[in-house]
Amino acid sequence: MGNHSDDHPAKPEGTSEVEAKAGQTVLDKFENPGLPPHRPRLADTEPRAAKRAERQVVVLFLISVIGTLLFFFAYFGVHLDQSIGALRLQNMLLGLGTAFAMLGIGTGIVHWAKTLMPDHEVSEERHELRSEADRQDAVEIADTIIEEAGIKRRPLIRNTLIGAIALAPLPAIVMFRDLDLNPDVNKLRHTMWKEGTRLVKDPTGTPIKAADVTIGSAFHVIPEGLNELEEGKLNEKAKAVVLLMRLNPDELHPSPGREDWGYNGIVAYSKICTHVGCPVALYEQQTHHLLCPCHQSTFDLTQECKVIFGPAKRPLPQLPIKVDAEGYLVAQSDFHEPVGPSYWERG
Missing domain, CATH: 1.20.58 (Methane Monooxygenase Hydroxylase; Chain G, domain 1)
Incomplete structure (x- = not known):
């Protein structure tokens, strides 16, 4: 094998291989190419x-x-x-x-x-305005x-x-x-729910039996009679709509006094997020989390819809429910606290 150094002559110091082959030289600065010719519109x-x-x-x-x-x-x-x-x-x-x-x-x-x-x-030299x-x-x-x-x-x-x-x-x-900066919280404290009001599917108005609610299922629910209202229907629905779900009873951890607010693992919570009032519509069956799509507030269903992530400051209000003599799910009472956002003063 011969020495290849004889085939390639030595390069001058300070010159790169690219410059030697291409014959390029280093410029102190780029030449001004000038402005392109103006094309009138x-x-x-x-x-x-x-x-x-x-x-x-x-x-x-x-x-x-x-x-x-x-x-x-x-x-x-x-x-x-x-x-x-x-x-x-x-x-x-x-x-x-x-x-x-x-x-x-x-x-x-x-x-x-x-x-x-x-x-x-136009091209101008930069200078300071002094x-x-x-x-x-x-x-x-x-x-x-x-x-x-x-x-x-x-x-x-x-x-x-x-x-x-x-x-x-x-x-x-x-x-x-047009925003109501001083709303009357009593308007949100009371809804159409009262003792004995049946839970019906939204929007069909079909009553729900406890046997129809399987573990892992979720229903969007309104109070019976809401669809028949002549006036104020949308306002009442905005306050009263709830989510109905069923879990394994062993996974629920009710606080003292709320042990009978559900029925055999079936629980109902307000659908209105406590942040700014968006509808909470996403239920993660595996984690039992309710998610508000507006600002990602997340509520843990197993802990009475406690806030575990996001800007919401309080849990979703729970609707106490029971079963009537015919096996239909009914409300025990109205919500025990105002529904909706928490940023208003609640006197």
Whole structure:
């Protein structure tokens, strides 16, 4: 085997193998490639195209205004007759109105910038603003930007933008002002549940026998007679809806005085999360945990729905239940504490 050093001549010091093969040299700094040539847009060269783009921006701002008005129509004009259909219609219109209000402003400004505002690329050296002269230069630059944006020359765009921006925050203001900051807790302390009220399936209203509830099963339950209400149906349901589950009785650990609040491992708890009132709808059969999907508050069913994770501060209220003479599950009484969120003052 020969020595390969003869086949490859020695490289000069300080030169890498790549540089030696490619003949590259090390530069002190990159050369300035300059700015690419400016390509004028259609609106820059054709007045009709610029006018068309201006009308499109105005239409987008008007869509924002219409979206805001749609929100107010849905909020004040849609009559909630306690039916699910009316509630869904209002929620849909509220969502569409808010979406169009925000989308119209955003897309309008973007379209304005892309089609009508100056798009020349500029390169400037960075320097500090230290003197009053520099600050005056900054003011002049801002004035130049306003002038080049065409706000003064395009009053239709300016006026529709001002109108859209003025109306857009109003839905949020109305919704926040409508919040009840000092609610009457007694409204949440009492529900439709009372002694002897049958537990029925939601939404069919079918009564539930204890024999129908198997270990590991979960039912969404409302009080019998709720579906027949003419007024206040949704409000009553929001307070009274419960989750019904059955566990092995040996896995339950009731506190003193609550030993008879269930029946043979069947227990019922309020479905309304004690954090901000979202519906607790996820039941983990293996761990016996109830999970609120909004903020992941987790309640342990074996420990009277004690909070084991998340922002909720108190357990879910338990509904005492028993079995009547016909084998149907009925309530022993109403909840012994208010249902729903815990952030209100509870006098």
